[in-house]
Every structure is written in structure tokens, then in C-alpha cells.
Amino acid sequence: MSRIIVLGSSGFLGKSLCQELTKRKINAKFMIHKKRENLQKNEFLGDILDKKRLLKVVKDDDIIVNLVGQYDDNLSKFFDINIHGGLNLIEIAKIKKNIKIIFASSINVYGENCKSPSKEIDIPNPITSYGIVKFLTEQLYEKYSKFYKIDVTILRFSNLYGKHKKFGIVSKIIKSNSDKSVYLTHNGNQQRDFLYIDDAVNGIIQTIKKQPLKFEIFNISSQNKITPKKIIKYIESLSKKPVFFKLRKEKLDEKCIWADNTKAKTLLNFEPSVDIYRGLNLILKNNL
Numbered sequence: 001m002s003r004i005i006v007l008g009s010s011g012f013l014g015k016s017l018c019q020e021l022t023k024r025k026i027n028a029k030f031m032i033h034k035k036r037e038n039l040q041k042n043e044f045l046g047d048i049l050d051k052k053r054l055l056k057v058v059k060d061d062d063i064i065v066n067l068v069g070q071y072d073d074n075l076s077k078f079f080d081i082n083i084h085g086g087l088n089l090i091e092i093a094k095i096k097k098n099i100k101i102i103f104a105s106s107i108n109v110y111g112e113n114c115k116s117p118s119k120e121i122d123i124p125n126p127i128t129s130y131g132i133v134k135f136l137t138e139q140l141y142e143k144y145s146k147f148y149k150i151d152v153t154i155l156r157f158s159n160l161y162g163k164h165k166k167f168g169i170v171s172k173i174i175k176s177n178s179d180k181s182v183y184l185t186h187n188g189n190q191q192r193d194f195l196y197i198d199d200a201v202n203g204i205i206q207t208i209k210k211q212p213l214k215f216e217i218f219n220i221s222s223q224n225k226i227t228p229k230k231i232i233k234y235i236e237s238l239s240k241k242p243v244f245f246k247l248r249k250e251k252l253d254e255k256c257i258w259a260d261n262t263k264a265k266t267l268l269n270f271e272p273s274v275d276i277y278r279g280l281n282l283i284l285k286n287n288l
Contacts, residue, residue, distance in 0.1 A: 002027075002061050002062065002063050002100070002211075003027045003028065003029065003059065003061070003062050003063070004021060004026060004027065004028035004029070004062070004063050004065060004208060005028070005029050005030075005031070005057065005058060005062050005063070005064045005065065006018055006021070006028060006029070006030045006031065006065045006067065007031045007046075007048055007064065007065065007066045007067060007068045007089075008031070008033075008048075008066065008067030008068035008069070008070070008104075009030035009031055009032065009043075009067070010032060010033055010034065011067055011068075011070060012160065012162075012164065012165050012166075012197070013067050013104065013157075013160060013197065013200055013201070014030075014067045015164070016162070016197050016198070016200075016201050017065070017067070017201050017204055017205075018030050020201050020205065021205075022042075024205075026208075028042060029042050029043070029044060029057070030042060030043045030044070031043075031044055031045075031046040031048075031057075032044065032045050032046070033045075033046070033047060033068075044057055048066070048068045048069075048081060048085035048088060048089070049080065049081065049084055049085055049088065051088040051091065051092065054088060054089070054092055055092055055095065058092050058096055058099065059096065060096050060097040060098060060099075061097065061098045061099075062096070062099055062100075063099075063100045063101075063102065063208060063211070064089060064093075064099065064100070064101050064102070065102045065104075065204060065208075066085075066086070066089060066101060066102065066103045066104060067104045068081055068085055069081045069082040069085060069086075069104075069133075069134075069137070071130050075129055078129070078130075078133055079133055082133050082134065082136070082137040083133070083136060083137055083140060086103070086137045086140050086141060087140060089101055090140070090141060090144040090145075090148075090150065090152075093144075093148075093150045094144075094148050094150070099150065099151075100151040100152075100153070100211060101141065101150065101151070101152045101153070102152075102153045102155060102204065102207055102208070103137070103138070103141055103152065103153070103154050103155065104155055104157060105134045105135075105137070105138055105154050105155060105156045105157070106130065106131065106134045106156055106157055106158075107156045107157065107158050107193060107219060107221060107257060107258070107259040108126060108128060108130055108131035108134060108254070108257065109124040109126050109131050109134050109135040109138065109156060110122060110124055110125065110126070110131075110257060110259065111124065111125035111126050111127045111131060111254060111257070112125070112127060112254045112255065112256065112257065113254075113256060113257055113258070114191065114255065114256035116260075117193075117219075117221075117223050117225075117258045117259050117260035117261075118219070118257070118258065118259045118260060119219070119259075119260045119262075119263070120156075120217045120218065120219060120260075120263055124138075127253070127254065128253050128254070138154050138217075141154065141215070142154075142215050145214065145215040146214075146215055149214075151211070151212065151213050151214060151215075152214075152215050152216075153207055153212045153215075153216050153217075153218065154215075154216070154217040154218070155203060155204065155207060155218055155220045156217065156218065156219050156220065156221075156259065157195065157200055157203075157220050157221070158192070158193035158194065158195045158219075158220070158221035158222060158258065158259055159192045159193060159194045159195065160194075160195055160196075160197055160200050161194055161195075161196065161197065161279065161283070162196050162197030162198065162279065162282075162283065163197070163282065163283055163286045164286075165197070169182075169184075169192075169228055169231075170194070170231065170280070170283070173228065173231060173232055173235060173243055173245070174235060174283065174284070174287065176243055176244045176245060177244060180244070181244040181245050181246045182243070182244070182245045182246075183245070183246050183247075183248050184228045184229070184245055184246070184247050184248065185248050185249075185253065186248075186249075186255050187247045187248070187249065188227060188228050188229040188232075188245070188247055189227050189229065189255075190227060190228060190253075190254075190255055190256070191225040191226065191227055191255065191256040191257070191258065192225060192226065192227075192256075192257060192258070193221045193222055193223070193224060193225055193257065193258035193259055194222060194224075194226060194231075194276055194279070195220065195221055195222050195272060196272070196274035196276075196278075196279040196282075198273070198274060199220075199222070199272040199273060199274055200220060202270065202271075202273075203218075203220035203264065203268070203270050204220075206264075206268040206269055206270050207268055210267065210268050210269075212267070212268075216267075218261075218263055218264040218267070218268060218270070219259035219260060219261050219263065219264060220261065220264055220270065221258065221259040221260075221261045221272075222261070222272050222275075222276070223258065223259065223260055223261045223262075223272075224258065224275075224276070225256065225257075225258040226276055228245075231276070231280070232245060234276065234277055234280050235280055235284070238277075238280060238281050238284050239284055
């Protein structure tokens with residue numbers, strides 16, 4: 001039976017995935033980036049940029065879930081972790097036998113799109129540094145996957161939200177108060193595809209179960225779009241409290257981005273079960 005190795009287990013998505021793998025008693029090992037006392041037997045201290053260390057940990061037939069490389073204000077560091085880290089993993093996969101890699105990317109690689117949800121066959125056109133770096137990392141995996149016959153699955157996640165998330169527009173809206181308003185770009189009419197954390201974890205679990213071969217890309221998304229203004233109305237309705245916000249004009253990012261999840265539904269049996277209203281309700285109940 002394959003063993004799962006999760007890189008980036010300390011992040012928002014990583015913690016939730018590790019909890020679910022542990023709950024299901026799936027054979028897994030979790031990489032911890034920051035040193036701490038009392039590491040569990042299924043945890044190890046590591047860094048995606050430390051190829052020698054990873055080489056010692058990875059065994060034949062492992063499935064590596066790479067959740068490292070979420071956005072960092074330090075663009076050089078963000079680039080290095082994604083590109084250099086991705087190269088390290090693919091080099092290790094060349095050395096070991098039957099390694100499968102699952103990489104967490106983003107629907108931001110598609111760029112601006114308001115007409116219809118983006119599909120995996122669409123040509124990416126990222127306009128932000130985040131989207132550009134994720135797309136470059138995808139290309140690195142694709143070239144190596146096809147040249148060296150390595151199984152790589154790219155999961156393009158939409159905007160994740162949920163309990164315990166400290167950053168993101170949903171968290172900012174919920175935490176806003178009369179002394180600290182949340183700022184909304186595009187005058188609050190920016191449209192995004194939001195996916196609840198449990199559904200995102202399920203997308204990864206389904207990918208592990210199906211173990212796609214060769215190189216594949218899947219959108220793990222809700223296939224719906226919503227504006228911050230609408231989210232605010234939902235939160236005010238659920239919490240019975242006002243949300244304090246201020247509007248800002250346009251800035252360099254996508255006004256509208258969302259993705260079609262038909263391929264994931266068909267081939268992975270992925271099915272989002274938490275709509276935005278229920279998801280916000282779950283977060284608010286947890287905060288009470």
C-alpha cells in the first residue's frame with residue numbers, strides 16, 4: 001500500500017488534510033517546517049529546499065502531496081519555494097520508483113474570466129505574481145512528467161475558506177469591526193469562486209484514491225462565483241451584526257475568476273457539499 005507524504009502540513013489546507021488522513025488511519029507522514037518539541041512519530045522536520053533530507057525520507061511507491069508554496073509577500077522566496085522546491089521533488093521522483101506527485105496550484109493561473117467558468121483545456125493567462133509563479137511551476141512539473149514518465153497531478157484550487165483560516169477576504173470580513181474596517185477592491189464587486197476547506201480536503205483524498213496516471217490537471221472548485229458584497233450580506237444575516245467595510249477602486253488583479261469542476265466530478269468523484277452560506281454559518285458558529 002502506498003504511503004502518503006504531505007509537504008506543507010502546517011498550513012491551513014495541510015493541517016486539515018493531515019487531520020483527515022489520521023482520522024481515516026491512512027499511512028501518512030507529515031513534514032513540519034518549523035522546529036518544535038515533541039514531534040509525533042508520523043511527523044518529520046524538513047524543508048522542500050533541502051533535497052538531501054527529502055531524499056532520505058521519500059521511499060519507493062510514495063505519494064507526495066505538495067502543499068508548500070502558498071503566497072508570500074517576499075516574491076523571491078515565493079518563487080524559490082515553488083520552482084526550486086518543485087524541481088527538488090521531481091528530481092527525487094526520478095531517483096525513486098513509482099513516485100506520484102500531487103501539486104496544489106490555483107485557478108488564478110487562468111487569469112481574468114467573467115463569461116464562463118474556466119476549464120482545464122483553457123489556455124492559462126495569469127496576470128498576478130501568484131498566478132504566474134503557480135503556472136511556471138505547473139509547466140516545470142509537466143515537462144519533467146512527460147519526459148521522465150512520472151505521474152503528476154495538478155490540483156487547481158479556488159479560493160479556500162473555513163474554520164481556523166487566519167487570512168483571506170472571508171476572514172477579514174468576519175474580523176472587521178467599527179475600529180477596523182475591511183477594504184474591498186473593485187468596489188466590492190470582485191467575483192471569486194470560494195471552496196470550503198472540507199471540500200478541498202476531499203478533493204485531495206479522492207485524488208489519492210484514484211491515483212491518476214501520467215500528467216493530469218483538475219479544477220477543485222465550487223463552480224460558482226460570488227462578490228464580497230454578497231458575502232457581507234450573508235454574514236450580517238447570519239450573525240445579526242453589521243460588517244464594517246470601505247471600498248477601493250480597481251487594482252492589479254482579476255475582477256472575476258472561477259472554474260469548471262466537471263472533470264474532477266467525472267474522473268475523481270469530487271463533489272462539493274458545502275455551499276457558501278452553509279460554510280459561513282459553520283465558521284461563525286465556531287467563532288462564537
